[in-house]
Amino acid sequence: MSKTLFEMSRKGRRGFRFADEPAAGPVDVAREYLRKAPPRLPEVSEPGVVRHFTELSVRNHHIDKNLYPLGSCTMKYNPKVNEDVASMKGFAGLHPEQMGTDVQGALEVIYTLEKQLCGIVGMDAFSLNTAAGAHGELVGMMIAKKYFQDRGESRSKVLVADSAHGTNPASVQMVGYHDQAVPSAKDGEVDMDVLNSSLDKDTAVLMLTVPNTLGIFESRIGEILELAHARGALCYMDGANLNALLGWARPGDFGFDMMHVNLHKTFSTPHGGGGPGSGPIGVKESLARFLPVPRVRKVGKRFRFDDDNPDSVGAIHSFYGNFGIYLRALCYIVRHGAEGLRRVAATANLNANYLASELAELFPIPYGKRCMHEFVASGESFRAHGVRTLDIAKRLLDFGYHAPTIYFPMVVREAIMIEPTETESKETLDHFVTVMKQIAREAVEDPDLLKGAPYNTPVRRLDEATANRKPILAAPLNCPEA
Amino acid sequence: MPYLYHTDEDRRSMLQAMGLTSEEELFDGIPSKYRMNETLPIGPGFSEFETIRHFEALAGRNSAAGDMVSFLGGGIYDHVVPSAVNHLSARSEFYTAYTPYQAEVSQGTLQVIFEYQTMISRLTGLPVANASMYDAATALAESALMAAKATGRSRLLFSENINPRYQQVLTTYVTQQELELTPLPATADGGIDDAVLRKSLGDDVAGVVVQTPNYFGVLESPWRYRDAIREAGALLVVAVDPLSLALFQPPGEYGADIAVGEGQGLGNHPNFGGPLLGFMACDQKYIRSLPGRLVSETRDIDGKRAYTLTLQTREQHIRRGKATSNICTNQGLVALRSTIYMALLGETGFHQLGGICHAKAHRLASMITSCAGYSLRYPGPFFREFVVRCPVDAQLIVDDARASGILAGIPLAKYFGDDSRNDLLIAVTEKRTEDDFNRLCDLLRKT
Numbered sequence: 018m019s020k021t022l023f024e025m026s027r028k029g030r031r032g033f034r035f036a037d038e039p040a041a042g043p044v045d046v047a048r049e050y051l052r053k054a055p056p057r058l059p060e061v062s063e064p065g066v067v068r069h070f071t072e073l074s075v076r077n078h079h080i081d082k083n084l085y086p087l088g089s090c091t092m093k094y095n096p097k098v099n100e101d102v103a104s105m106k107g108f109a110g111l112h113p114e115q116m117g118t119d120v121q122g123a124l125e126v127i128y129t130l131e132k133q134l135c136g137i138v139g140m141d142a143f144s145l146n147t148a149a150g151a152h153g154e155l156v157g158m159m160i161a162k163k164y165f166q167d168r169g170e171s172r173s174k175v176l177v178a179d180s181a182h183g184t185n186p187a188s189v190q191m192v193g194y195h196d197q198a199v200p201s202a203k204d205g206e207v208d209m210d211v212l213n214s215s216l217d218k219d220t221a222v223l224m225l226t227v228p229n230t231l232g233i234f235e236s237r238i239g240e241i242l243e244l245a246h247a248r249g250a251l252c253y254m255d256g257a258n259l260n261a262l263l264g265w266a267r268p269g270d271f272g273f274d275m276m277h278v279n280l281h282k283t284f285s286t287p288h289g290g291g292g293p294g295s296g297p298i299g300v301k302e303s304l305a306r307f308l309p310v311p312r313v314r315k316v317g318k319r320f321r322f323d324d325d326n327p328d329s330v331g332a333i334h335s336f337y338g339n340f341g342i343y344l345r346a347l348c349y350i351v352r353h354g355a356e357g358l359r360r361v362a363a364t365a366n367l368n369a370n371y372l373a374s375e376l377a378e379l380f381p382i383p384y385g386k387r388c389m390h391e392f393v394a395s396g397e398s399f400r401a402h403g404v405r406t407l408d409i410a411k412r413l414l415d416f417g418y419h420a421p422t423i424y425f426p427m428v429v430r431e432a433i434m435i436e437p438t439e440t441e442s443k444e445t446l447d448h449f450v451t452v453m454k455q456i457a458r459e460a461v462e463d464p465d466l467l468k469g470a471p472y473n474t475p476v477r478r479l480d481e482a483t484a485n486r487k488p489i490l491a492a493p494l495n496c497p498e499a
Numbered sequence: 500m501p502y503l504y505h506t507d508e509d510r511r512s513m514l515q516a517m518g519l520t521s522e523e524e525l526f527d528g529i530p531s532k533y534r535m536n537e538t539l540p541i542g543p544g545f546s547e548f549e550t551i552r553h554f555e556a557l558a559g560r561n562s563a564a565g566d567m568v569s570f571l572g573g574g575i576y577d578h579v580v581p582s583a584v585n586h587l588s589a590r591s592e593f594y595t596a597y598t599p600y601q602a603e604v605s606q607g608t609l610q611v612i613f614e615y616q617t618m619i620s621r622l623t624g625l626p627v628a629n630a631s632m633y634d635a636a637t638a639l640a641e642s643a644l645m646a647a648k649a650t651g652r653s654r655l656l657f658s659e660n661i662n663p664r665y666q667q668v669l670t671t672y673v674t675q676q677e678l679e680l681t682p683l684p685a686t687a688d689g690g691i692d693d694a695v696l697r698k699s700l701g702d703d704v705a706g707v708v709v710q711t712p713n714y715f716g717v718l719e720s721p722w723r724y725r726d727a728i729r730e731a732g733a734l735l736v737v738a739v740d741p742l743s744l745a746l747f748q749p750p751g752e753y754g755a756d757i758a759v760g761e762g763q764g765l766g767n768h769p770n771f772g773g774p775l776l777g778f779m780a781c782d783q784k785y786i787r788s789l790p791g792r793l794v795s796e797t798r799d800i801d802g803k804r805a806y807t808l809t810l811q812t813r814e815q816h817i818r819r820g821k822a823t824s825n826i827c828t829n830q831g832l833v834a835l836r837s838t839i840y841m842a843l844l845g846e847t848g849f850h851q852l853g854g855i856c857h858a859k860a861h862r863l864a865s866m867i868t869s870c871a872g873y874s875l876r877y878p879g880p881f882f883r884e885f886v887v888r889c890p891v892d893a894q895l896i897v898d899d900a901r902a903s904g905i906l907a908g909i910p911l912a913k914y915f916g917d918d919s920r921n922d923l924l925i926a927v928t929e930k931r932t933e934d935d936f937n938r939l940c941d942l943l944r945k946t
Contacts, residue, residue: 023617082592479798
């Protein structure tokens with residue numbers, strides 16, 4: 018294993034120097050304010066830093082290397098031109114406190130992307146200020162709260178499908194609402210009877226993911242949303258799976274009042290090893306006045322920020338959200354155009370269905386005759402050989418693939434959730450099927466092989482139990498130097 | 500179509516393998532009344548060349564601070580970004596990777612987070628740092644919620660000297676949960692009043708939230724009221740400028756329970772205010788209430804050192820509604836950039852940078868106060884940012900300066916109304932030169 022920066026450190030090495038270094042004199046501030054000794058940052062040369070991070074980087078799986086079939090994560094190719102656009106000096110060098118006349122191009126980017134997203138999902142207004150999908154959900158719940166306060170109603174329950182992402186119930190709790198799970202029926206869709214009995218006067222919001230995390234489009238969506246509306250609830254869509262619908266259907270047309278979009282999924286902005294993402298929230302006209310401040314307005318030919326909105330839920334980010342991510346997403350939309358986006362969804366669904374049909378014999382798919390952009394298979398049949406889905410996932414790593422999402426959603430036993438995305442070739446999908454078939458064979462013939470996997474990765478299975486019991490969250494202050 | 504592989508023949512053979520004849524059939528699950536008949540209202544696609552030209556034109560309608568003499572701060576600073584930061588963070592092994600849930604093939608990202616956590620811990624003097632939050636404002640808001648959760652109490656005291664934008668976000672978050680906020684007013688010297696703070700404490704107070712240096716650049720002295728807060732059973736939450744920690748007492752040293760801050764200045768471009776980097780560190784006691792991801796060192800089954808996400812039962816993907824927060828996606832790539840930046844500077848470089856910014860800011864402050872009619876608004880000690888009281892409306896100065904390619908600072912009336920009409924917040928980084936200072940002062944003398 019490679020050394021940490023702290024172990025590489027050697028007093029006196031420098032990776033960067035400033036022009037005016039000798040100019041810094043003694044600090045003329047009362048002693049009580051001063052730090053006793055500077056923070057112990059590692060001392061490394063520039064080539065040392067470059068080699069260190071390069072060495073670390075190659076220990077990662079990443080989408081430029083190979084298939085990354087994580088269900089509900091939409092690990093599609095991240096176009097290179099996006100990065101060029103985001104790093105243009107006229108964007109990256111903008112300070113958020115610059116005056117409006119200096120940032121007209123940036124405001125136009127925000128304004129245009131909001132409009133494009135409205136058109137793509139069928140909402141009337143968007144705020145881009147939310148920095149991630151979960152942040153969008155949170156603001157959605159804040160908007161619901163404002164809406165009901167405004168109407169003098171007190172409601173506090175949010176119905177969330179049991180197959181929903183964990184962020185949904187967590188976002189609900191953040192605003193002081195409580196979540197109640199709606200179980201899936203036998204067909205993997207929302208159980209209408211339970212929904213009917215759960216939707217009461219206390220229900221503020223019905224929160225659904227469409228297509229759901231089983232990759233199934235809720236065939237009764239119109240009926241579901243009408244029922245919720247009839248009981249006075251608002252309907253929120255988690256847009257994590259929007260990639261399946263682009264250009265073919267619009268959540269606003271189904272009747273959703275609000276939704277968020279994950280620019281880092283559907284619109285190809287990179288995941289960055291965990292972030293930054295962007296989770297714009299879109300709403301219907303009647304809820305637009307509750308959107309976070311500031312908003313961008315167009316007055317004549319000029320764009321300006323508007324902070325003045327007494328009905329708004331308030332500010333939810335230091336400035337205007339993850340602007341650098343908007344550029345990449347807008348670039349993606351501009352490159353594709355209407356027809357291109359429609360081809361994206363068709364190809365994503367084609368790839369998922371093709372993979373599902375090739376794998377179903379060995380890895381049954383309990384829900385759905387046909388899927389959309391993703392599907393959930395089950396590895397349960399291999400339990401008889403003592404092999405779990407986790408073992409199958411780990412074995413896949415040996416073949417140069419990232420593992421699918423596993424054990425989610427919980428409605429499928431030993432779940433293997435696969436989303437290939439549209440940017441994979443038939444050859445890649447066929448090879449993946451060949452590998453999965455080999456693993457299925459190994460599971461029967463040599464289960465211990467799987468239980469010990471992976472073997473070819475930078476490290477093998479980890480001792481997570483000890484890490485949980487006695488976490489080591491930082492390098493020791495006195496590590497031995499190089 | 501850009502970025503797609505399939506030939507027509509590929510599509511045909513894949514459909515055929517499934518017994519389908521057209522891609523339309525893949526959408527059969529969507530009731531026909533919800534299928535779109537019209538084309539999306541977004542126009543046709545552009546070639547790559549057209550796209551670049553399009554965005555160059557948009558960028559051309561901006562005048563970037565990076566191309567001017569900028570004294571803008573307020574949480575976002577115009578520092579030199581070393582080339583190696585840009586090049587290393589542009590490695591697609593980093594930026595096209597997902598969250599490191601499969602540790603065996605994510606050791607790069609995981610070790611980076613571990614090194615980042617270590618650096619934030621060393622800067623703040625607190626033992627535990629998470630893998631990042633969206634920005635300082637949301638990190639501050641989440642730390643207030645964390646204090647409420649950890650103490651089971653419902654009121655928070657906060658200094659009115661905190662960045663007004665962070666205060667707005669704090670209010671948005673905290674009021675959702677019926678928690679009460681009590682402001683601590685600013686004193687004439689730009690700090691907060693100890694006596695008022697002590698009087699406001701009570702057994703319902705979960706935490707006291709302060710910022711140092713505060714929005715006006717003035718260094719607070721939380722150690723003076725640390726014991727009173729502790730005796731009242733409340734937590735001390737401090738927002739800090741990370742570069743100030745090169746020179747000034749870190750939160751851990753004076754007994755803060757939680758420290759948060761904005762890491763943009765550590766190797767990141769201003770990006771029109773995002774992506775930013777919220778960092779968050781805390782005392783060991785509060786680790787179970789901490790939001791966000793954590794990476795721990797561990798071993799693999801061969802005994803090799805390795806890194807993994809840990810204590811995930813705090814997080815939403817495991818605990819759902821009972822998680823410490825809803826945060827999932829964070830600011831990983833920005834944290835990577837800051838880790839590279841801090842490694843390049845090292846202990847000596849970081850300390851020197853803090854010293855340079857401090858010295859230059861004080862130099863400019865003394866030059867400005869020797870201009871007739873200009874004075875420092877607050878007498879308290881400052882690091883690299885300060886408020887100047889001008890003889891005229893600060894907006895006039897800002898407008899005049901802009902005409903000469905200088906961004907003079909943030910006119911405070913924007914946030915604090917008419918009483919601050921003549922106040923200008925000025926930030927100085929290592930990029931500003933004596934010549935820049937002379938240009939600004941010439942302008943001030945003329946206005």
